[in-house]
C-alpha cells in the first residue's frame with residue numbers, strides 16, 4: 001500500500017475510533033472551529049506540511065500503533081477488582097439506516113470511489129434535530145469509558161484501551177464513578193443507565209455523559225476537560241450542558257480545568273458519531289464527554305481513586321442542574 005494512502009487512512013481511523021490515550025493530544029492553539037480541524041487532520045497525509053506539529057505527532061504513522069490498545073503509562077499491574085454486574089441488554093433495531101452503518105461495513109479503501117466524500121461527511125454538523133425531551137421520568141445515560149471494550153461489535157473493533165495509574169485501569173475508575181453518580185441520581189428519582197463501551201444503537205436519554213479519566217506519560221497533566229460533539233445536532237443545548245458541568249464539577253471537586261488539552265479525540269468521540277456508527281447516541285440527545293482527571297497525576301488520583309464520591313457528587317449535581325434548565 002502506498003505510504004501516503006496508508007497514513008491518510010490511519011489518520012481518519014484514529015479520529016473516528018477515538019478514546020483516551022496516555023498522552024493527551026495537544027490541541028492546536030485555535031480550538032474553534034473544531035470541525036474544520038478534524039477534517040483537515042483526517043484528510044491530511046501522515047507527514048503533512050500544514051498540520052500543526054502537535055496534531056501531527058499525535059497521529060501514529062505505523063499501522064500496528066493504531067490497531068493495538070494504547071500502552072499503559074505505568075508498570076503497576078492492572079487487576080480487575082471491580083466485578084461488572086448488570087450489563088445493559090438491548091435488541092438490535094430494525095432500522096435500515098442503522099443497519100447500513102453497522103456491523104462489519106469497512107471503512108472505504110484508500111482511493112476507492114467516494115472515499116474522500118465518506119470521510120468529509122464527518123466534517124459537517126449534523127442536521128438540526130429536535131431536542132429529545134419526552135415528558136415523564138428523566139433518563140440519564142452514563143457511559144463508563146472503556147468498560148467491556150473487549151466485547152464491542154465489529155464496527156467498534158479498534159477502540160483503544162484507555163489509561164491507567166495507581167494500580168487501576170481507567171475503566172475501573174470510570175465504572176466506579178459512574179455507579180456512584182448513578183446511585184445519587186437514582187436517589188433523586190431519575191432513571192439511569194450505566195453503559196459500557198458499546199452503547200445501545202441510536203441511544204436516547206434526556207442527557208448522555210461519557211466518563212473517562214485521562215493519561216499523560218509526563219505525569220504533569222492535571223485537571224478535567226469537558227467537550228461536546230464537534231458536529232452537534234443541538235449545539236446551543238450541548239454548550240449549556242458543557243458550561244453547566246464545567247461550573248458545577250469545578251466547584252464540587254476543586255480540580256482545575258484543562259481546556260487547552262481538549263482533543264479531537266474528545267470532540268469526535270465515536271459514541272457521538274451516529275453518522276458512522278450504529279452504536280451511537282441519537283441526534284437531539286444532549287451529550288458530552290468528561291475527562292474527570294488524570295490517572296497519571298498523583299494529585300488527581302486523590303480524587304479519582306481516593307475520593308470518587310466527590311467526583312460523583314459534582315457530576316450528579318451538574319447533570320441535575322442541566323436538566324433543570326431544559327424546557
Ligand SMILES: [Zn+2]
Nearest residue numbers: 020145162212
Ligand atoms: Zn478514556
